Amino acid sequence: MSSAGQHPIEFNSVTKYYGDVRGVEDLTFTVERGEIFGFLGPNGAGKSTAIRVLLGLLNPTGGEASLLGRDVTDRNGLRDAKRHLGYLPSDVTFYGRVTGTEVLDYFARIRGDAHREELLERFPVPLDRNVKAYSSGNRQKLAIVAAFMHDPELAIMDEPTSGLDPLVQNEFYELLEERQEAGQTAFFSSHILSEVRRVCDRVGIIRNGRLIELDSVKNILADGGTIATVRLAEEPPAAALEFPGVAHVDRRDGEYRLVLSREFDALVHRLSEYTVLDLEVREADIEDVFMHFYGGTGEGDNDDTPLENETGT
Ligand SMILES: Nc1ncnc2c1ncn2[C@@H]1O[C@H](COP(=O)(O)OP(=O)(O)OP(=O)(O)O)[C@@H](O)[C@H]1O
Structure with a gap:
């Protein structure tokens, strides 16, 4: 047409x-x-x-x-x-x-x-x-x-x-x-x-x-990189886990969740300063990536209702 x-x-x-x-x-x-x-x-x-x-x-x-x-x-x-x-x-x-x-x-x-x-x-x-x-x-x-x-x-x-x-x-x-x-x-x-x-x-x-x-x-998905979830015996100083290659860190239920590029040397090096109780490293999935865009406390948010997933309404 x-x-x-x-x-x-x-x-x-x-x-x-x-x-x-x-x-x-x-x-x-x-x-x-x-x-x-x-x-x-x-x-x-x-x-x-x-x-x-x-x-x-x-x-x-x-x-x-x-x-x-x-x-x-x-x-x-x-x-x-x-x-x-x-x-x-x-x-x-x-x-x-x-x-x-x-x-x-x-x-x-x-x-x-x-x-x-x-x-x-x-x-x-x-x-x-x-x-x-x-x-x-x-x-x-x-x-x-x-x-x-x-x-x-x-x-x-x-x-x-x-x-x-x-x-x-x-x-x-x-x-x-x-x-x-x-x-x-x-x-x-x-x-x-x-x-x-x-x-x-x-x-x-x-x-x-x-x-x-x-x-x-x-x-x-490629930019979202890798997710490392780590539980440490000690409380690291604020910002200790924000080393180069880490895009985002948050702390939830005593665990740290790091969004990072696939450069593991810096991660291993930094974690070696602490007693690591638990460590999981995996590819970021689409939920991780979109949560990054959806979440936060943007100025003037109209509604911070969390994203629904497949099992949601
Ligand atoms: N008829 C309307 N009168 C006044 N405000 C409105 C009207 N329709 C939408 N809005 C406002 O405009 C903004 C965008 O709403 P919109 O419905 O486009 O969002 P949406 O992304 O489609 O949301 P949802 O995923 O909940 O359907 C919201 O703040 C909403 O309250």
Whole structure:
């Protein structure tokens, strides 16, 4: 379509305030064609605000954003772009007393449904039943079929796997991967780090409305390095464990946890000054790395709710 050669998603210094409340501030990044991009951040960080600006549901206070090459404030252009978009909201609600079939018929009339039967085989739902009586998982599956049955070139999803059981989640990741092989683009917010590691090429991390990291998952994991957890018989002087190569130290339950590069000589040398009761050295995993970005006491935090993990809600 008209977006050929352009980035499917572009944010250029986008700021959105709700009165005095900051939604997002000076957000600048692009999503490349054919990539799966994860948009991460703690609760209240501004992810939904950014997505709503992109969909033209909120006017930015400043800056510009474009979707499939169309300025999001250009109503007609955005309407055209949306024919090639699949959108999966976080809180799927269908209005009225309608069946699953009627919901899909409605979207089919607007955007097409070439892949409807194939998707219904992968994400089966009780089509003849009133959607008000659907379980949350079935509601989410129906929304997936509705979002993807016209084979959109871009999918925007707000926590797409919430409410899905592990088998359906897996089917969904496979769908995203197949679509990527076909050159289509996906942008989604998530709190589930295992899915980010599995499917995302790049991530943007937002906190307090600002983008604080933008990189490939591979690079982010590589930079996170190694974690050493050590228990000592003596209390070392403050800062004794902050030697070169150590990016971060914290003390928890009598243990020191060091985030460090894979240079072990300095670690061994420093620990030799103490009686080591316990020592574990391992590769940092994705939870360690993202906790580093999520945690802390950033000025003006909107909400310090901890990150949910796979077993969370
Ligand atoms: N309609 C609104 N009116 C006023 N403030 C709002 C509104 N919507 C969001 N906010 C505020 O904007 C900030 C960003 O919220 P947003 O919902 O975009 O975060 P989020 O990253 O999507 O969070 P979550 O992970 O909890 O869904 C928060 O401080 C929130 O309270």
